Structures are given as C-alpha cells and as structure tokens.
Amino acid sequence: MALKISLSMLPQHAEEGGRREVLSEGELVATLSGQGIPEDTSKAIIYTLRRQFEALSLLDPIDLLNGKWAFVSFPAALLGRSLLTTLATPGQSLLPVGYWGPDAPRGDKEEQRTLLHRIETGRVQLNPQAEPIRVVHVAWAWIRIDDRFLMHRREDKVRPGEKSYGLPGGRFNLDDLPATIQSQPDILKEIFSPDSRIVAKYIKATLERELKEETGLVPGVHYTYEACGHPLPPFRAVNGASNRHAYSSYKFHLYQVKLTYAGETHLLAKISKSQNILEWFTLAEIAAPQRTDGASAYVDVLHQAWGNDFAKRLLEVPDSSASRLTFIGESMMLDLPPTSMAAFQLGKPGKEKATRPAMALEANEWQLLMLLGWHARGYQIQMDPDIDVRLLGNRWIEGRSVIRLARSLHAKIQPILPGLVEIREDCYLSLSISPDTLFFPSDIFRYRIVGSKKAGGRFRLARLDITTPWGCLRGDIYERDVNGNAVAIIRELEKGDDPQGDWERTLREQLGAEVRALGLRRLWSTKGNTPSLIEGLRRMSPASPTE
Incomplete structure (x- = not known):
C-alpha cells in the first residue's frame, strides 16, 4: 500500500518545456502516516525511495536540499514511475526470469556488462570514496626466455581500448580449495575477503590449474615454481571479463616458473599451435601502450606497484629456460660451412680455425644444418605446408620425420663441435648457439x-x-x-x-x-x-x- 500511495503522489513533469511539479518530502511522510503506517516506517520507506531516485540522478539536487522532490526532466520522471510502478505491483519485474542467471544468452551477458560498466564507472568517478564491490585473488606466472616474456590472451573478448594480454595464470575460484574446506558454511565470505588466509594458503592450486589450462604445463613434470616475495599491494579498477564487471579489488600473487627440458619444448610446441592465444612480449612491448600489431599487455598493477622501477624489476625476472647455450661469446663464433664437404670456421674474428668432421656431411645433412642455423638467427623461412616439420620459438624445430637425419648430423659434428646440435625427446632439435655468435x-x-x-x-x-x-x-x-x-x-x-x-x-x-x-x-x-x-x-x- 505504501508504494502505491507514493506512486500516486509522485510529482509530474511536462513532456515539452520545463514546467514541473514540486512535492514536499514531509507531505509524502505525512500522507503515509495518515494511512495508518507508523511514522518511523513511513520515513524509512520514503528515505529508501529517495535514495534510489537520487542514486539514479532523477531528482533535482537543489530542491532536495530544501526537502522537496522534482524530477529533472520528463525522461527522468518516466524512469522513476517505471521503477516505482514495478515495485508497487506484486508479480511485476523489469527483466525476464533468468536474465541474470549463469546460462543467460551471450547477448544478455554483453548487455549486463554494458549496464554494470556504466553504473560502476559512474559510481567511481562521482564518488571519490567509493569502495570495490568485488574481490579477486589472482595467481600470475613469470615465464621468461631470453629477453621475452610469455603473455596469454585474456579470457574476455577483444574490446576497443582494452588491453588484450596478461601474464599466464588467473583468478582463484572455489574449486581450488579441498572439498572439506569448500563445504564450510562461511567459505564464500572468507574467499571474498582481501586478506583471506585460506586463499593465501591455496592460491598455488590456482596457479597450477591455470597453467595446465592455458599452457598444458604440468607441475613437477614440466616446471617448478616459487613465490616472488609477498603479494602486490591491492589494485583497484573497474574491470572483469564479460558480465563479471565491476569496481574490483585485486590481490596479485606472482610466481617465478623454472621450466624443465621437457617443459620448455612442450611449451614452445604449444605456443606454435596457439593461434595468437600465447604470445611473447619484449620488455619494451610490455611497457608500451601497444605493439605494432595492436596487441597490448595488461600490467597496470605492476606499473602501480613498481612505478619508475618497472623496467628494472622486469629485467630482474630470472630466465625460465632449461637450456644453456654451448656456443656463446666471441671465442665461440662459428661460421657454418658453404658446402657439405667444407669446414666450419670457429674462433674470434681474424683468428678463426677451420674444423672439419671426420666424415663429410651428406647434402641433406648440410641443408638441415642451414635450416637450424637460419631459425636460430630468427631469419624468415617459408616452410612447405605439406611437411610435418614446424618452427618453434627459442631456436627449436619440431619434426619426428627429420630426427634420424638429425642424429646422423649430430654424430658427425659432435666430435669437433660438442653440444652444437641438441636433440630432445626424439622430436625436437636446435643449435645450441647464441644468434649473434652464428654466421x-x-x-x-x-x-x-x-x-x-x-x-x-x-x-x-x-x-x-x-x-x-x-x-x-x-x-x-x-x-x-x-x-x-x-x-x-x-x-x-x-x-x-x-x-x-x-x-x-x-x-x-x-x-x-x-x-x-x-x-x-x-x-x-x-x-x-x-x-x-x-x-x-x-x-x-x-x-x-x-x-
């Protein structure tokens, strides 16, 4: 009854022009009290209604200071009446049942995100003391090979102006906890606490799960890891994929990953098949607003935490590679032979020494050597699409069909250039040489x-x-x-x-x-x-x- 009475008393606003009615809030309270509703209850109802209208900026703020209600425009009056009519009529709703449900159509979720973004962005911009309504615990992994850092495409779709890649890892969720802890009565309140001790204890499970999902890496088999000190200071932003979008407080836990031999080649093979899901970024590309191809790194939390030391801290991240190059430095400079019968040239410029295998290379062995060298240097290679040999990152090539040939090449070169040709798992091969050392x-x-x-x-x-x-x-x-x-x-x-x-x-x-x-x-x-x-x-x- 109280809402219907309030609806009948709402002030009018002309559809054209600026003529409008003004209603005293005291008159509203008095009318409700006169219908047998206790005065305290009447005041609470009107206060709640006023705050809803005020939060939606429907009422004139100057009149409100004087205890009066007046809609700022005819559209504002329409929205106020629409909302109150729905609230005052049992069984009515503004949205269909299931609109906010987890199985809502994608179009509805995009609409929800747009609505949440508009509301939350406005709330933060208009209210300096606004508090986050969402808490997110994140585990991120540093995977660095040489001067490049691995990034994973963020789970949300590509949106104009939004950064598209983040470090491998992701959000903590309830399934990262043991079943006995998941069943605790207040567990949701616990995990939505920024300082949750339970989350801090089990966030490693998040890291392992996310790395398995995103890279296929299995802990203990493909990598080990350790925490990079304490979590970063809380980071606040209006963010979140799809309709999980709100002013959020993020707590990031950083981990340093160390790959095993099998993990490195497994990861490189995964990246080669990822179709832009996994990408390498240089330090400069991480720091820049975006790369030349439009991709950009979401590392705002690192900029906030590290400030002017951002580049310095990135350079301090240890290399994750299991490989240690055999040929590195001026004294190990190497010229590949011009033909299968010719010698290698090894040593400093002007002091090179010819070194020749005891048994001459076959023509196809020499061609494989050149392929490996070209790839180690990062030069362009136009691969035949009908063969099963694939170029991976970090000098590696994948191809079981050439392993027998690679073993033959390795056997001939190993006595004179030990460690130059490296073969792993009967599938991967590379030259263990620094690119600036190879000619x-x-x-x-x-x-x-x-x-x-x-x-x-x-x-x-x-x-x-x-x-x-x-x-x-x-x-x-x-x-x-x-x-x-x-x-x-x-x-x-x-x-x-x-x-x-x-x-x-x-x-x-x-x-x-x-x-x-x-x-x-x-x-x-x-x-x-x-x-x-x-x-x-x-x-x-x-x-x-x-x-």
Missing part, C-alpha cells in the same frame, strides 16, 4: 658498391635464398649510404691493394654491426697480411639486386 658462409652473400671517394656512395649487401626439402630459407638485403672514405677502401680491397690509414676501423664503424646482423661475420680479411674482401664474397650482377 653463414660468405658464398651465399653478394655485394654492390656505387659512388666515389669525393661524393660518397651507397653499399648494398644481400643474403641469398637457400632451398631445402622443408622450405625456402629466405634471403634479405641491407643497404645504406657510406662516406667517400668507405667507398675508396672497398674499391682498394676489391683490387687487393692495401688501403691507407685505419681503414678497418672505418669499415667497422660504417658497416660492421649491420653486416653481422645479416649473418656475415665480416666483409674483409687480412689473412697473410694481405688485405682483401672476404674469400667467397662476390659482386652482384648489374641485372639483379641480389645476383
């Missing part, structure tokens, strides 16, 4: 120099394609403007003359780093105290950019 034979490079000592010129260096049974190892081209001194030096080296001055320093400064990045150790040789361009390097023909 290719000069025979697969072509160069061109144009210009003069007076005007300067332009230098071009090309790495040629190599065809293998598994696909094409794609070449590449580097070119840049060089000063006149560099032009003259290269011209003299072409003729076998001795350039004047500190010519090696000039070439190193002008071309050294870029030449090595293309896979050639260096352009020149001083073997036998006779300066020249490196043996095997040939000029491009005028008709072709690479030949």
Whole structure:
C-alpha cells in the first residue's frame, strides 16, 4: 500500500518545456502516516525511495536540499514511475526470469556488462570514496626466455581500448580449495575477503590449474615454481571479463616458473599451435601502450606497484629456460660451412680455425644444418605446408620425420663441435648457439658498391635464398649510404691493394654491426697480411639486386 500511495503522489513533469511539479518530502511522510503506517516506517520507506531516485540522478539536487522532490526532466520522471510502478505491483519485474542467471544468452551477458560498466564507472568517478564491490585473488606466472616474456590472451573478448594480454595464470575460484574446506558454511565470505588466509594458503592450486589450462604445463613434470616475495599491494579498477564487471579489488600473487627440458619444448610446441592465444612480449612491448600489431599487455598493477622501477624489476625476472647455450661469446663464433664437404670456421674474428668432421656431411645433412642455423638467427623461412616439420620459438624445430637425419648430423659434428646440435625427446632439435655468435658462409652473400671517394656512395649487401626439402630459407638485403672514405677502401680491397690509414676501423664503424646482423661475420680479411674482401664474397650482377 505504501508504494502505491507514493506512486500516486509522485510529482509530474511536462513532456515539452520545463514546467514541473514540486512535492514536499514531509507531505509524502505525512500522507503515509495518515494511512495508518507508523511514522518511523513511513520515513524509512520514503528515505529508501529517495535514495534510489537520487542514486539514479532523477531528482533535482537543489530542491532536495530544501526537502522537496522534482524530477529533472520528463525522461527522468518516466524512469522513476517505471521503477516505482514495478515495485508497487506484486508479480511485476523489469527483466525476464533468468536474465541474470549463469546460462543467460551471450547477448544478455554483453548487455549486463554494458549496464554494470556504466553504473560502476559512474559510481567511481562521482564518488571519490567509493569502495570495490568485488574481490579477486589472482595467481600470475613469470615465464621468461631470453629477453621475452610469455603473455596469454585474456579470457574476455577483444574490446576497443582494452588491453588484450596478461601474464599466464588467473583468478582463484572455489574449486581450488579441498572439498572439506569448500563445504564450510562461511567459505564464500572468507574467499571474498582481501586478506583471506585460506586463499593465501591455496592460491598455488590456482596457479597450477591455470597453467595446465592455458599452457598444458604440468607441475613437477614440466616446471617448478616459487613465490616472488609477498603479494602486490591491492589494485583497484573497474574491470572483469564479460558480465563479471565491476569496481574490483585485486590481490596479485606472482610466481617465478623454472621450466624443465621437457617443459620448455612442450611449451614452445604449444605456443606454435596457439593461434595468437600465447604470445611473447619484449620488455619494451610490455611497457608500451601497444605493439605494432595492436596487441597490448595488461600490467597496470605492476606499473602501480613498481612505478619508475618497472623496467628494472622486469629485467630482474630470472630466465625460465632449461637450456644453456654451448656456443656463446666471441671465442665461440662459428661460421657454418658453404658446402657439405667444407669446414666450419670457429674462433674470434681474424683468428678463426677451420674444423672439419671426420666424415663429410651428406647434402641433406648440410641443408638441415642451414635450416637450424637460419631459425636460430630468427631469419624468415617459408616452410612447405605439406611437411610435418614446424618452427618453434627459442631456436627449436619440431619434426619426428627429420630426427634420424638429425642424429646422423649430430654424430658427425659432435666430435669437433660438442653440444652444437641438441636433440630432445626424439622430436625436437636446435643449435645450441647464441644468434649473434652464428654466421653463414660468405658464398651465399653478394655485394654492390656505387659512388666515389669525393661524393660518397651507397653499399648494398644481400643474403641469398637457400632451398631445402622443408622450405625456402629466405634471403634479405641491407643497404645504406657510406662516406667517400668507405667507398675508396672497398674499391682498394676489391683490387687487393692495401688501403691507407685505419681503414678497418672505418669499415667497422660504417658497416660492421649491420653486416653481422645479416649473418656475415665480416666483409674483409687480412689473412697473410694481405688485405682483401672476404674469400667467397662476390659482386652482384648489374641485372639483379641480389645476383
């Protein structure tokens, strides 16, 4: 009865123009009391109704200060009447039964999210002292290989302006607790507490479950882990996937993962099949608003916790890889042989020593070696789609069909270059060498120099394609403007003359780093105290950019 009386007394507002009625709140209370409703009850009913209208910004705030009700507009009056009519009429509802249920259609859930986002964003923006209504405990895993960090696509769909990737791991849920604890009467209140001791004790189960779901990694078999100190300070934000969206308080527990040998290759194989679900991010890509492909890392909590030390703290994250490279550093620089019959070149620049297997490589062994080298360097490879050999990350290749060939290659190379070829689980193979330590034979490079000592010129260096049974190892081209001194030096080296001055320093400064990045150790040789361009390097023909 009280609600129906209140509905009949609501002030009107003209549909056009600004004319409106004003109703005293005291008159509302008096009317209800006059119908036999106790005054305290009448005041409570009107207060509750006013707070609902006030929270929806339906009533004029100036009039409210004077204890009067007036709708701010005709649409506001419509919404107020719609709400109160529904409340005052038994059996009526604003939404169908099951609208908020767990099995609601996707369209309804998106609508719910939009509604929650609008309400919660407004609540936070308009009320500086607003408190979170959702508590989320999260377990996140650091998986780092070299200078890259593993990220997993967040469970929500891609939304404009929202960051799409987070660290592997996820939210704690009730199933992460033992059954005996799940059945405790007040367990929901416990797990929705930011400082829950039960959650802190069992959050590791969340980490293990989430890593199994997202990466297929099994604890003890594929990895071990340890906590990275204490949980991060609470992080507050209007966030949450799908319709689990509200102003939330997050408590993040960080863990460092150490992969086993089997875990590393298993993970790399999983990533190669993940279709953008699992992605590697560099430190710069994590810190940037987004990558060039539009992907972005959700690490707002880390920025809040670490502030200006963000980059420093990321660099301190230990490497998760089980692999330790055998060939690393200048003294272990290695040039792969130009043919199956030729020698490797090992050692510092200018002090390389030829080393040759006791038994010559077969042609397909040499091709497999080049494939492994190309992939270790991160160069483009156009794989044949009809073969079962797949390129994984971190230098690894997967393919049972080439394991016998790989074992033959390993047997021939192991006595002279122990540990270079690595094979795991009769399925995975790689070269255990740092990319900046590995180079290719000069025979697969072509160069061109144009210009003069007076005007300067332009230098071009090309790495040629190599065809293998598994696909094409794609070449590449580097070119840049060089000063006149560099032009003259290269011209003299072409003729076998001795350039004047500190010519090696000039070439190193002008071309050294870029030449090595293309896979050639260096352009020149001083073997036998006779300066020249490196043996095997040939000029491009005028008709072709690479030949």
